[in-house]
Amino acid sequence: MNWRFNICFISFMFLFLLGLSNVFLGIYFCLNNIIYFLEWEIVTLNSMNIIMTLLFDWMSLIFMGFVLFISSMVILYSHNYMEGDVNLVRFILLVLMFVLSMMLLIISPNMISILLGWDGLGLISYLLVIYYQNFKSYSAGMLTVLSNRLGDVAFLLSIAWMLNYGSWNYVFFINFMGNTMESQIIAFLMIFAAMTKSAQIPFSSWLPAAMAAPTPVSALVHSSTLVTAGVYLMIRFNVLIMSTDLSKYLLLVGGMTMFMSGVGANFEYDLKKIIALSTLSQLGLMMSILSMGLPNLAFFHLLTHALFKALLFMCAGVIIHNMLDCQDIRYMGGLVHQLPLTASFFNTSNLALCGFPFLAGFYSKDLILEMCLVSNLNFVSFLFYFVSTGFTACYTARLIYYTMSGDLNMVSCSSVTDESWFMLKGMMGMLFMAVVGGSMLSWVLFPSPLMVCLPFELKTLALSVSVLGAAIGYSMAHTNYNDSLLSMHNILISFFLGSMWFMPYISTRGVYIYPMKIGTNLLKSFDQGWCEGMGGQGMYEALKNFSKTNQSYQNNFLKIYLTFFVLWIILMLLIF
Template sequence: MLKSLSICLISFLVLFMSAIVSVVLGFYFISYDLVYFIEWEVLSLNSGAIVMTFLFDWMSLIFMGFVMFISSLVIFYSEEYMGGDLNINRFIMLVLMFVLSMMFLIISPNLISILLGWDGLGLVSYLLVIYYQNVKSYNAGMLTALSNRIGDVALLLAIAWMLNFGSWNYIYYLESSKGSLPMMIIGALVVLAAMTKSAQIPFSSWLPAAMAAPTPVSALVHSSTLVTAGVYLLIRFNNLLTGNYLGSFLLLFAGLTMFMAGLGANFEFDLKKIIALSTLSQLGLMMSILAMGFPSLAFFHLLTHALFKALLFMCAGAIIHNMKDSQDIRFMGGLVVHMPLTSSCFNLSNLALCGMPFLAGFYSKDLILEVVSLSYLNLFSFILYFFSTGLTVCYSFRLVYYSMSGEFNSLSLHPLNDEGWVMLRGMLGLSIMAVMGGSMLSWVLFPTPSMICLPLILKTLALSVSIIGAWVGYELAKFALNYDLQTLRYYLFTSFAGSMWFLPFISTYGVSNWPLKTGGYVFKSFDQGWSEYCGAQGLYSVFSFWSRLNQGWQNNDLKTYLIGFVLWVIVLLVLVFF
């Protein structure tokens, strides 16, 4: 235990100190508008050199700082949450490998070194999802890994297309080759890769399935690492999204993802899956504002969302830990009495998610919605933005009602308490940032306030939609029994909305039933059947027969063959004439 404790503490301290240095450097870089390219020649052979290129600018440094800050607190939190695990050292090492892969991805301006971090994230996320070894975790891990493989293949194809430019440092070519066909194809492939990693429709089903991982991993994955990798990559490639159909395509699918996830969370009863769908909704928001041509706003929301979403998962983990691994919100209730400090942090992060004024989420979310109101946007996308915002507040208040108010709905003899001080310290560190982080970042990233001039109705629309969403969520949860009976009456709609528009079924049964079975038949009848008979195995049989015959001729006396030949001639003559 002492050994594992020391690894947790050392990892926490190193990451925490690195995070402070990285964020301070990021603020310095943004103040003086600095960008550093560092090239490290790994190997030089004759005229060829293998060079690793690192890009240090304000964006990469601030994002790295946030990733290290959140991961340090998650590792500190894991010391108690994973305390019963005999292999906690292995768990911490996996988390550190995960963070290292994310670092590679953040500081690489080169598509090949980006693929190194990208594939590292995919592989380590698979190992973390199957950490609790059972059939459900295995299936979730396979779904996660295979969905992300599509994006890996798209990046490999983009790397192949980059050969046209003479180097894989994409950052040099984005502006100069903006309208060219190769750059358009590379942009389309990068958008596909980002959509798989950030779980946009139709690749959304892996994200709630990845909840099979331990909760500290969920807090890390769903706040600042795996799912945000796609958004970060598109922020770097944002030049390719404006002035063509790529941006419109991404805007449509991101808006639908945001709406689908918000709707689905209102029908879900698993605590972690509600928060996972909430992450999916926020990723849709980031992607859609990015598709409209506002990368700095998407990055701002990426950072503020990381703070309160990590806190939300850590609070959910503390509740699940105390509930003895029960995740169903219908068995909770009255937690505010038994776990007041955890409940305070939980409600704080929920309010930040809803965009409560002056918490972290408000500064980015409200600004995004106001910019949307100010922009040229079609009515469908406008409705998706604001309706999805209302749904976010709706499922948040429903969650708070089920878990925090009323009577405790589980066993009368229960161990609920707020005595896990190691977990609470980790949560309180993030709580401070969930309150102050948004305003601090807005001062640094937008030192000159944006001029947004809107009529009163549009200016107050975000607040009005949030208040209506909160009221609807509260009312639906209050009449829980009646609401459940109504959902049974409209079972088809409930099953459609509550199962993420049947995407999990399409991603699993849809792929395994017809395409994979057809592939199996083709493999057996062609690859292992006719192709073998007419191809390699057939040739092998023919050649081996003639080879044996030839060997027989060479090994024996000619007299034997002459006698045999004469005998065959006699037999044939007898058969013909008699």
């Protein structure tokens, strides 16, 4: 057991120290407006140079520091969570490769090297989703990897189109593309790739399915690595997207994703899927604010969201661990008495998610909503933003009601305690950043404060919507739980809204299962049927039968000779 602990502890210390140094270096770069390009010439052959380019600016360094910090806490947390797993070292190595792929994506300005990190994230996420080797994990992993492959195809096509500009380094020419046909095609392909990786509509179904992975992986994936790769790519390509006419479509897609996931989370009973749908809602928020030309604000929310979402998943892992691997929130209740520390961490991260004043999520979320109010938005986009914010508070209050209030609803007796010290230490590190990270980042990223002048009603609208949503969520959960089961009276509407607008069924059956069945039937009827019967196998059988007949003629059997002799005599008589 000692050597397993050493591997976890060494990985934790290395990532933690590297993450802190990157964060402080990024802050220094931000305050002094420094950018470094590092070119590493890998090989030179005749006149051909293969060069690896690395981009170190404040954005890449701070994001890299946050990813390393969160992954260090997740690895410390994994020592307790995965201690019964015989393949713990394999798990830690997979997580480290996952983080390495994300590092490569963050610091690469070259599309080829970005593709290495992009594909590395897709491959290792598949290996982590199928880590628990059962049918459900395999199905979820296949849905995840096939959905992401669509984005990889778009990425490869964009690399091909960038040959028109003579370089794959987007930093050098992205500001000079203009609204040409090539720039629109590249922008469309980049948006498509980011939509698949960040699970926007209609590619949203893989994100809740990826909950089949171990909970530490979910904490890492949903906070700062896989799903944020698409948002980070859009931040880097924001100038190109805003120079084309595609930003309004990104606004629509982001708003619909936000709304759909917020509604769906209110009908979900799986603890991890509720948190996954909240991630989907926040990703939609980031995408939609990017479409309004505010990349720094989207990056700010990306960082604050990573802090409290990682903590939220870690708390969910402790609860599932103590509930004997049960994830249904209807079997929970009264956890505030048995798990006081975890419950306080859980509620703090939930309040940060809702935008509670002066926690991490408040600084970014409130600023985003205020910028929406002063922007030239239409009424539908306005509703998407504020109704989705209300839904966030609604499902959060419902989740807190089911898990924290009342009595424990587990069928069997189990020991529910806060004694996993490594998990608690990992969560304590995340708790500190979830509380103070938002204010620290706002001081660094926006040294001159943004003054958004609004009437009192609009200024308090974001907070009012959150309070109203929380009140509705708590009251509906209370009514639903005790009295009349409102959702069962409208089962068709509940099924439609709770199943992400039928997207999992469309994605699995409509996109993957039915085409594969059609392909199987075509394979059997054409490739293995008509093509074989009329082609190689049919010709082989015909030649074989002809050869057998010819051979029998050549054997000079008396019966055959007499038969032909009689037939020849009859033929002669008929002729003459």
